[in-house]
Amino acid sequence: MNPTAPAQASTAERKPSDYRSGRKPVWCPGCGDYGVLNSVFSALAEVRIDPDRLVVVSGIGCSSRMPGFIKAYGFHGAHGRAVPVAVGVKAANPSLDVLLVGGDGDAFSIGGGHLPHVARRNMDLTYVVMDNEIYGLTKGQTSPTSQPGTVTKASPYGSSEQPILPVMLLLAYGATFVARGYSSRPKELAVMVERGIRHKGFSFIHVLSPCLTFNKPVNFDYFDSKVLPLPEDHKPDDLFGAMKLASDPDKLYLGVHYEVDRPSFTERLYPGGVRPDPEPAIDTEALIRRYS
Amino acid sequence: MNPTAPAQASTAERKPSDYRSGRKPVWCPGCGDYGVLNSVFSALAEVRIDPDRLVVVSGIGCSSRMPGFIKAYGFHGAHGRAVPVAVGVKAANPSLDVLLVGGDGDAFSIGGGHLPHVARRNMDLTYVVMDNEIYGLTKGQTSPTSQPGTVTKASPYGSSEQPILPVMLLLAYGATFVARGYSSRPKELAVMVERGIRHKGFSFIHVLSPCLTFNKPVNFDYFDSKVLPLPEDHKPDDLFGAMKLASDPDKLYLGVHYEVDRPSFTERLYPGGVRPDPEPAIDTEALIRRYS
Amino acid sequence: MEPVREFVIGISGESGEGVVLAGEILTIAAARMNIHSSSFRTFPAEARGGPSVVRLRLCRDHVYSLGDAYDVLIAFNEEAYQLHGPALGRHGVLVVDGDPEKPMSTRYPELADRTVYHIPMDRIARKDVGEPKTKNMVALGATSALFGFSREILERLLAEKFTKRGEKMMRDNLNAFMAGYDYADSQIEKQDPFEVEALEGDGFFVLAGNEAVALGALYAGCRFFAGYPITPASEIMEVLAAELPKVGGAMVQAEDEIASMGMVLGGGFAGVRSMTATSGPGLSLMAELIGLGSMAEIPCVIANVQRGGPSTGLPTKTEQADLTLAIAASHGDAPHVVLAATTIRDCFEIMEEAFEIAERYQIPVIVLTDQALGFRRADLPKSLLRERTGRALPPAPPDIVDKARYLRYQLTQDGVSPRSVPGQPGLAHVVTGLEHNEEGKPAYDPKTRRLMMEKRQRKLEGIARDYGSVLRYGDPEPEIGVIGWGSTGGPIREAVQMACDSGIKAAGLVPRLLYPSPNHLIRPFIESCKKIVVIEGNLTGQYAAFLRSQFPGFDPKQVNLYDGLPVQRGDVLRAIQEVAK
Amino acid sequence: MEPVREFVIGISGESGEGVVLAGEILTIAAARMNIHSSSFRTFPAEARGGPSVVRLRLCRDHVYSLGDAYDVLIAFNEEAYQLHGPALGRHGVLVVDGDPEKPMSTRYPELADRTVYHIPMDRIARKDVGEPKTKNMVALGATSALFGFSREILERLLAEKFTKRGEKMMRDNLNAFMAGYDYADSQIEKQDPFEVEALEGDGFFVLAGNEAVALGALYAGCRFFAGYPITPASEIMEVLAAELPKVGGAMVQAEDEIASMGMVLGGGFAGVRSMTATSGPGLSLMAELIGLGSMAEIPCVIANVQRGGPSTGLPTKTEQADLTLAIAASHGDAPHVVLAATTIRDCFEIMEEAFEIAERYQIPVIVLTDQALGFRRADLPKSLLRERTGRALPPAPPDIVDKARYLRYQLTQDGVSPRSVPGQPGLAHVVTGLEHNEEGKPAYDPKTRRLMMEKRQRKLEGIARDYGSVLRYGDPEPEIGVIGWGSTGGPIREAVQMACDSGIKAAGLVPRLLYPSPNHLIRPFIESCKKIVVIEGNLTGQYAAFLRSQFPGFDPKQVNLYDGLPVQRGDVLRAIQEVAK
Numbered sequence A, B: 001m002n003p004t005a006p007a008q009a010s011t012a013e014r015k016p017s018d019y020r021s022g023r024k025p026v027w028c029p030g031c032g033d034y035g036v037l038n039s040v041f042s043a044l045a046e047v048r049i050d051p052d053r054l055v056v057v058s059g060i061g062c063s064s065r066m067p068g069f070i071k072a073y074g075f076h077g078a079h080g081r082a083v084p085v086a087v088g089v090k091a092a093n094p095s096l097d098v099l100l101v102g103g104d105g106d107a108f109s110i111g112g113g114h115l116p117h118v119a120r121r122n123m124d125l126t127y128v129v130m131d132n133e134i135y136g137l138t139k140g141q142t143s144p145t146s147q148p149g150t151v152t153k154a155s156p157y158g159s160s161e162q163p164i165l166p167v168m169l170l171l172a173y174g175a176t177f178v179a180r181g182y183s184s185r186p187k188e189l190a191v192m193v194e195r196g197i198r199h200k201g202f203s204f205i206h207v208l209s210p211c212l213t214f215n216k217p218v219n220f221d222y223f224d225s226k227v228l229p230l231p232e233d234h235k236p237d238d239l240f241g242a243m244k245l246a247s248d249p250d251k252l253y254l255g256v257h258y259e260v261d262r263p264s265f266t267e268r269l270y271p272g273g274v275r276p277d278p279e280p281a282i283d284t285e286a287l288i289r290r291y292s
Numbered sequence C, D: 001m002e003p004v005r006e007f008v009i010g011i012s013g014e015s016g017e018g019v020v021l022a023g024e025i026l027t028i029a030a031a032r033m034n035i036h037s038s039s040f041r042t043f044p045a046e047a048r049g050g051p052s053v054v055r056l057r058l059c060r061d062h063v064y065s066l067g068d069a070y071d072v073l074i075a076f077n078e079e080a081y082q083l084h085g086p087a088l089g090r091h092g093v094l095v096v097d098g099d100p101e102k103p104m105s106t107r108y109p110e111l112a113d114r115t116v117y118h119i120p121m122d123r124i125a126r127k128d129v130g131e132p133k134t135k136n137m138v139a140l141g142a143t144s145a146l147f148g149f150s151r152e153i154l155e156r157l158l159a160e161k162f163t164k165r166g167e168k169m170m171r172d173n174l175n176a177f178m179a180g181y182d183y184a185d186s187q188i189e190k191q192d193p194f195e196v197e198a199l200e201g202d203g204f205f206v207l208a209g210n211e212a213v214a215l216g217a218l219y220a221g222c223r224f225f226a227g228y229p230i231t232p233a234s235e236i237m238e239v240l241a242a243e244l245p246k247v248g249g250a251m252v253q254a255e256d257e258i259a260s261m262g263m264v265l266g267g268g269f270a271g272v273r274s275m276t277a278t279s280g281p282g283l284s285l286m287a288e289l290i291g292l293g294s295m296a297e298i299p300c301v302i303a304n305v306q307r308g309g310p311s312t313g314l315p316t317k318t319e320q321a322d323l324t325l326a327i328a329a330s331h332g333d334a335p336h337v338v339l340a341a342t343t344i345r346d347c348f349e350i351m352e353e354a355f356e357i358a359e360r361y362q363i364p365v366i367v368l369t370d371q372a373l374g375f376r377r378a379d380l381p382k383s384l385l386r387e388r389t390g391r392a393l394p395p396a397p398p399d400i401v402d403k404a405r406y407l408r409y410q411l412t413q414d415g416v417s418p419r420s421v422p423g424q425p426g427l428a429h430v431v432t433g434l435e436h437n438e439e440g441k442p443a444y445d446p447k448t449r450r451l452m453m454e455k456r457q458r459k460l461e462g463i464a465r466d467y468g469s470v471l472r473y474g475d476p477e478p479e480i481g482v483i484g485w486g487s488t489g490g491p492i493r494e495a496v497q498m499a500c501d502s503g504i505k506a507a508g509l510v511p512r513l514l515y516p517s518p519n520h521l522i523r524p525f526i527e528s529c530k531k532i533v534v535i536e537g538n539l540t541g542q543y544a545a546f547l548r549s550q551f552p553g554f555d556p557k558q559v560n561l562y563d564g565l566p567v568q569r570g571d572v573l574r575a576i577q578e579v580a581k
């Protein structure tokens, strides 16, 4: 997102626990999202984000309840609309830091139409998607990342659709920072989120975060058997290399797959990336001339 | 789309003009969409599609007026919703042939959220997108394919957003047939549409089709200077090769970029890809048992 | 002591403790004993845990509501009693996990004059069965013994239920059931009058409202469903996902509700009876395409299972607050139909009407139910299914001699034009959401516009006339009339009866067709009552406002409930008594 | 012959012929001459060509409608006369491209007793100017000469207009103008009374309704706009796209209307006055998120420029049929506000109210206009802008001593809770579309639910009280009352005056706040009239139905127009006369 606050405001040291809202998460015991929340706390502390200038935006889903657990301004919105809300917050007031969180259904199914556009705009946002390959909150239906053959009440004969590849999609959309983390590797994940936050423009972090209640086969063991580190020789600006790595559904590489520098939305929109202060006055006479 | 009609119904020879509805297109003189319409006529005739079993579905836009000009069943629907309507037609009655047509705004902006899913489902549809890099019908605003710097009334200082790459996106979505044509190469385009129609599952054809009224810089000369044939050695099943070719915004390769075989939606849904006839009766006693 | 055959059981505990399963089994057992029932489970809003309760009302005749207080409360632990005890009737019985040596009444003075049976459920499960998770079966066993459920039927049911879950699971649960049964049978001295009795018959089957909607659609000939998961409507999709492929139909889980609605329009256009199901937020998203269906005249059915709104609101609770939106759905004047199911049986039957109206009038039909109906279970006679084939004939091509002169949007007296579907030779046409002429060609001239607007609107007259059904209960010459809709229908029916029994001349009216409004049926009722109450589960009185707009001068008393709980017959009765004062 | 200073000019031709440009220039020329005007252009629905017409009504005082028949019709060709001739008044004048030697009256008997001026527009453009495309300037020149427009002002205007289009373009157009002027001046003998006269003043500026909405928003402090193109609303976005960056604001062209609305919620939450603009289909798509704004209590403004519905309907024509949806928008009971602008000036001023209500009551505000307003141009005094700074103070942090006890959704008497915005220290909070307690934490218990529903709803009382403005015209003790809303306001104002002038005791009422309904202001009017007509540009009488739901017993006569054309003062007058009979 390219945080603005540290530059402008306090650079006081912060602890992860400074970002705890005090509300107890409503997730099931063992849910992957706990780990993600902790990584987010660590990353925020590491970057020393000012909680009063931070806005955490989400949609609807188990994972989307996260803003309630973070001490910051929060917007728990509508299913699939986290991205537009976050775009609005940031475009209207670029001096806020905006973190987006949510689930795979929220991000890739009902909200999937917003992704190409937030990426190509290179909006100064960080998006952490907790992928459990299922709709958790609605008690288990397939999501766009569910494996073929997934049996749910709504797919009693096993789903037959090919899952999307989130990292591949974001690469194709022109996102300037694409990473994959895993909720059971919280330290690694925290570093990724931190890098995403520091990245200028749009950063996307695909996080493997199992739902033990409604997607039992896709549990920690399952992910453990599929994750592996990015090849040592992979360069973060190698788009096609990253795409190749993203295309294998059986190998879930962890790390920052792609990172490049491109002007961000607020940079292009506002000179210097900040809203002018004081605000320029309306040139009333010019307007009158235009219409008379 | 993998046409069902010829197999089942008449294989009578057909002329392109057999598919003319008799309604005069409402497009501006010189609009690229005329060429596309002619190519569609030729392709339909070549495949000998039965017009009575063909459904042409579109959204809203200049290009989306096309169903009115084709002699077939047609559904000129709502902006951005051509894909879901077509999916519904085909899923409900797989013995129909369904052709999707529309513009870049319709397909990639408001309708962009449907694309990953129709592609990954490998729905038996052919989608012809007429890309003029602009919103024609609403008198010229930028679309997701507009070049950076495009000046319109809604982007008076020049648009600053990076355009999407349609071919790249569809490849990333797992589409099984991806091609690019050009409205001023109608014969070549006709062959592509024909191949798309014969292809089993989802076929996507990105067509360069200029709007001379509201996007004057992106005219035939402009496209002429950017198009080139696919490299001779490009193999249609080479995904990463196709992605590389799709990634250069300045080289618009024409031809079938990608084609692979994967079970189609109706194949997976209905044994043999057709609805059983006669329809199996409801097993009432089994239902009663289930609920008592 | 004269046995009481009709009573309400509550089963309560933590949601992990198998409350729901115990309730379901008891419900089916009752159905097999030919006992009518109405049951309901509430469950927590978050995925993980929280308190859970099943309410089961048992009767000798079919009932239309969940009744009032609990007569019998089964509490899996003391907390459950604390939570649900207040809903236990004056003469109610408590069955609770606990040690008879440490009676609850010493801690809860209100239990002093009530019957309390202590069953060491947890201990039996843990010690005797050796599987703490079978506590619910211990409770089930004790409950069966105490209140007259057939041990044989229950054992058979458990065997069926657990057969697929493996040997040990089956054995443990059966053992637990029997241990609970035996304990109650041998250790407890029955002191209450509540006892069911098996009746003659071939048993009922039991459906929740959502299941009834799904099966109703299936038997109405629906062969295509597209939907997106949402509480409390997902079960409709889930049932049809299982059933449609068996009859050559298809279900698609769409990427969102707009896509669902688009797919349903596609299916309807293709000539296949098609539907979607959703709840409030999804209905909001579908508004635009419902208007397209109206304009392009495409048959389609949308079941909307209302939950607490607005926005995400109370996703696991009930409300009747989507009516205004359902009627308004879509910008512009877009004629379409709104039906509301009043009972579980009606959830089934109304789907037949919905599809018939949709097909005959080529129009979108919204069917409103709500969480209170969707999750409530009731017994249904097996004949309901057996007397239907569930086949819908594919639409016949219109009878047109000169196909060249076929006009898809022909102006007709009843507004219904001839309609062909793809595949029918020589009758191809293009539908459009643009205003169009009779042929379907876009046309913007004022005259065509006027004629087409009127044509589409005219359909509503025929629908109100042919499908305008209202339910009427109570006194033929009422002093007090109660009007309600949807899930309030059952409580109104029973409350009106209770009011009449108590000497109040009361009557109830529950229209099933809400829009277009069957005013010819509503007006006589309004005119026949001295005072009228409109009761509904929303804040702003949506149906009352609608009725006022229909009947100048109509100014009813409004009773509105909007706390997430279903309108109960007690609420209705209180409203009647209030007005009667 | 006494000169007639107030009259209506029609300029008509093919859309490629520059009709619109000629009309615009004439309108600005009038404004510079201190002549009031009201003008309107219709254009074809398809991108390419078709007939086009501009109507320009000129007056000595500000006018509120487009008047009735044309007094002067400029026809760029004979077809244009055929199309628009029927709208030419009994004593109207025709100016037509053609040869005086072949007079039109020989072919069109209805012209026999009318004044016809033949101007060889095409020939002059082709032969004398050498550029056929300047035909419109020839016509403009002739028109100026014939009806008293200042040659000097027009020449200056043309110079300004064409300065950026290159030397040749400028020369050709000026030459054409002068050639037309000179031809009429020298060859035509004026036989009609229509003639404008420059007045004193510093001139007006001229806005179309869409421009007025955009500038109104700008001066109301709007600094963030997100939108998606749609006819006839796109101009609002286009104006703000140019203006917002100049004042440090931002505009985003979103990927669709749902995204626009989401962005606006984000902007509103961030503390920046934010809006979107759309038309029917977009409003339908926004319904869900409007409910979120209501539930999460986020200020935001949605301008909806109505067009013919439903679905894609009549995208380039007008209607007033989105009212029901605007009021219903969103499932559930989701309090929000609906305003309707009545005139061009009101399009500007109402935006100030909209943003003020949105901010003060933390609520979504929908502003309804329509194509008839959005594309109509009228003169406005320059003081309208000059007396405003156009700055909005950023929201001040709530005055809270103990920040730890800050409750974002505190229960208050007026329903308005303290609100902080991101960046304000120590006041962080989380908003949610789930039902929540005072702190903002999700809560589903019945009591919290009831209190929160009532809190949000209470805001409507304050809004109806503080912002309940209605316009009232005509006789203080009327026999006949006319009620309308939105763009019908101007025609009602003028028609009521005409009726009064003709001796009918008529009055008009035009509420600007439609929802919540300012019943305390409407009731006295209803009660004061013997008979009431509600006239609106839709089929089903949406506002009439709403008013009936508000006032039991209210049963007005309804007049509904739904042919895509704006309600005209003649329509209103006829309705009054009808009722007066």
Ligand SMILES: Cc1ncc(C[n+]2csc(CCOP(=O)(O)OP(=O)(O)O)c2C)c(N)n1
Pocket: A060, A061, A062, A063, A064, A078, A079, A102, A103, A104, A105, A106, A107, A130, A132, A134, A135, A136, A137, A138, A143, A211, C228, C229, C230, C231, C257, C281, C282, C285, C312
């Ligand atoms: C418009 C709308 N449609 C559907 C829903 C129901 N719904 C809530 S969350 C959800 C999916 C959640 O899945 P995901 O985003 O993967 O989050 P998870 O619960 O798995 O963390 C759905 C379908 C809704 N709230 N709103």
Ligand SMILES: Cc1ncc(C[n+]2csc(CCOP(=O)(O)OP(=O)(O)O)c2C)c(N)n1
Pocket: B060, B061, B062, B063, B064, B078, B079, B102, B103, B104, B105, B106, B107, B130, B132, B134, B135, B136, B137, B138, B143, B211, D228, D229, D230, D231, D257, D281, D282, D285, D312
């Ligand atoms: C919901 C909705 N939003 C906006 C519009 C207005 N609209 C109609 S067509 C169009 C874009 C057309 O662009 P494209 O799809 O590229 O088609 P083209 O006209 O360029 O062929 C828009 C924004 C609409 N009809 N419906």
Ligand code: SF4
Pocket: A026, A027, A028, A030, A031, A032, A033, A062, A063, A132, A136, A137, A210, A211, A212, A213, A214, C047, C048
């Ligand atoms: S249901 Fe799944 S995703 Fe939701 S809280 Fe439980 S484990 Fe996590």
Ligand code: SF4
Pocket: B026, B027, B028, B030, B031, B032, B033, B062, B063, B132, B136, B137, B210, B211, B212, B213, B214, D047, D048
């Ligand atoms: S506006 Fe553009 S896209 Fe539309 S018909 Fe004209 S040339 Fe074609």
Ligand SMILES: [Mg+2]
Pocket: A061, A103, A104, A105, A130, A131, A132, A133, A134, A135, A136, A143
């Ligand atoms: Mg998920």
Ligand SMILES: [Mg+2]
Pocket: B061, B103, B104, B105, B130, B131, B132, B133, B134, B135, B136, B143
């Ligand atoms: Mg386009």
